[in-house]
Amino acid sequence: MDDGSGEGAMSTNNGVRSAGTERVWAALDSFKIEVPSWGFANTGTRFGKFMQPAAASTIAQKFADAAEVNRLTGAVPTVALHVLWDLPKGLGSVDEIKGLEAKHGIKSGSINPNLFQEQEYKYGSICNPNPEVRAKALAHLIESVEIGKALGSKDVSMWVSDGSNYPGTQSMRRRVEWMEEILGKTHAALGDEQRMLVEYKPFEPAFYHTDIADWGMALELARRAGPKAKVLVDTGHHYQGTNIEQIVAWLLHLNALGGFHFNDRKYADDDLTLGSIDPYQVFRIFHEMLSAKKDETAGVAFMIDQSHNMKGKMEAMVQTVVAAQEMYAKAALVDQEMLAGLQDECRLVEAEECFRSAFWTDVRPLVREWRTARGLPADPLDSLRTGRYLESITREREAANAGAGSSYA
Numbered sequence: 001m002d003d004g005s006g007e008g009a010m011s012t013n014n015g016v017r018s019a020g021t022e023r024v025w026a027a028l029d030s031f032k033i034e035v036p037s038w039g040f041a042n043t044g045t046r047f048g049k050f051m052q053p054a055a056a057s058t059i060a061q062k063f064a065d066a067a068e069v070n071r072l073t074g075a076v077p078t079v080a081l082h083v084l085w086d087l088p089k090g091l092g093s094v095d096e097i098k099g100l101e102a103k104h105g106i107k108s109g110s111i112n113p114n115l116f117q118e119q120e121y122k123y124g125s126i127c128n129p130n131p132e133v134r135a136k137a138l139a140h141l142i143e144s145v146e147i148g149k150a151l152g153s154k155d156v157s158m159w160v161s162d163g164s165n166y167p168g169t170q171s172m173r174r175r176v177e178w179m180e181e182i183l184g185k186t187h188a189a190l191g192d193e194q195r196m197l198v199e200y201k202p203f204e205p206a207f208y209h210t211d212i213a214d215w216g217m218a219l220e221l222a223r224r225a226g227p228k229a230k231v232l233v234d235t236g237h238h239y240q241g242t243n244i245e246q247i248v249a250w251l252l253h254l255n256a257l258g259g260f261h262f263n264d265r266k267y268a269d270d271d272l273t274l275g276s277i278d279p280y281q282v283f284r285i286f287h288e289m290l291s292a293k294k295d296e297t298a299g300v301a302f303m304i305d306q307s308h309n310m311k312g313k314m315e316a317m318v319q320t321v322v323a324a325q326e327m328y329a330k331a332a333l334v335d336q337e338m339l340a341g342l343q344d345e346c347r348l349v350e351a352e353e354c355f356r357s358a359f360w361t362d363v364r365p366l367v368r369e370w371r372t373a374r375g376l377p378a379d380p381l382d383s384l385r386t387g388r389y390l391e392s393i394t395r396e397r398e399a400a401n402a403g404a405g406s407s408y409a
């Protein structure tokens with residue numbers, strides 16, 4: 001048993017691996033995280049965007065970038081797709097995506113319908129008072145489900161951006177009813193292996209109310225929609241100070257956690273790279289996952305949802321996956337048995353030190369060893385910088401990326 005001092009991170013003792021090392025290796029072997037196609041594209045803020053010469057503009061380029069991140073880290077078997085951005089012909093784009101899957105050896109991950117970009121959605125999509133707009137949104141959701149089926153992808157990730165900006169301008173209650181009806185119909189269209197993930201967000205783009213503002217609303221909507229609906233926790237979609245790991249613990253307890261959108265933030269939904277502001281929070285969330293029962297965490301999807309405006313796209317994504325692996329390794333170092341004993345006896349400082357010492361342990365040498373043993377580059381970021389990929393995509397794409405970018409176009 002580890003003593004909680006961080007000794008558990010020591011790789012071998014006379015050739016015998018410590019229990020902590022065993023746990024870290026097992027955790028790293030099982031750790032998979034999905035990257036978002038949009039994390040490789042030129043995105044910005046509502047004020048504008050700074051174009052990067054190597055950014056991806058086509059779905060073929062996004063697949064190639066995601067595959068390179070997977071080659072460097074061994075942890076990225078899938079890429080999330082946003083229907084309007086990546087499958088502009090809807091179901092008609094599926095063959096092209098299948099070709100890219102075969103070419104690059106990675107699969108399509110979650111399918112993200114887009115209910116926020118089209119002109120009709122000014123006053124909402126599935127909560128719009130106009131039944132014709134709701135019908136259009138439902139048709140898009142059903143097509144997204146069909147796309148998922150055709151690609152053999154498991155999750156349809158629903159972010160409903162609907163809401164209102166001023167008190168009294170919309171009936172929050174009637175909008176709930178409209179939303180429930182459409183989520184129920186979308187659920188009914190799901191195939192046997194498919195799930196629907198309901199994402200919540202308390203602000204932006206609406207600033208008075210959003211129709212799915214928190215995990216309670218998302219949970220109830222998912223429950224009413226049906227058994228294949230679960231809650232999606234985007235770490236940036238909370239008020240400051242929210243105890244996200246407690247929400248995770250509750251959702252796990254209720255067998256209602258579908259997955260995560262990981263990112264970091266200082267103020268709002270900043271979509272900064274994971275662990276850049278508060279790595280301890282990532283550790284605490286991973287601890288909840290690793291200390292839960294196996295059946296509670298089965299199928300929970302780890303996904304990245306970031307927008308890299310200043311950092312190089314490829315660098316930011318590799319850095320994120322590496323950071324995620326390191327935080328997961330740290331969380332795996334926690335000696336659960338010892339911690340539970342200390343908690344039961346209310347030995348507060350010892351329990352906290354047992355927990356914290358795992359966080360403070362430098363796992364990088366151990367993760368490096370694991371990478372080498374698995375035939376992966378020991379330092380993925382360094383391999384990215386010294387390899388040819390970045391140079392070649394910069395050369396290929398720079399002409400297309402030249403020029404100033406206005407906001408979200």
Ligand code: LRH
Nearest residue numbers: 112159199234261269305
């Ligand atoms: C909304 C969100 C949602 C979208 C993505 C681009 O803030 O988190 O998941 O699909 O950003």
Ligand code: MN
Nearest residue numbers: 199234261305
């Ligand atoms: Mn998200």
Ligand code: MN
Nearest residue numbers: 234236237269
């Ligand atoms: Mn977001």
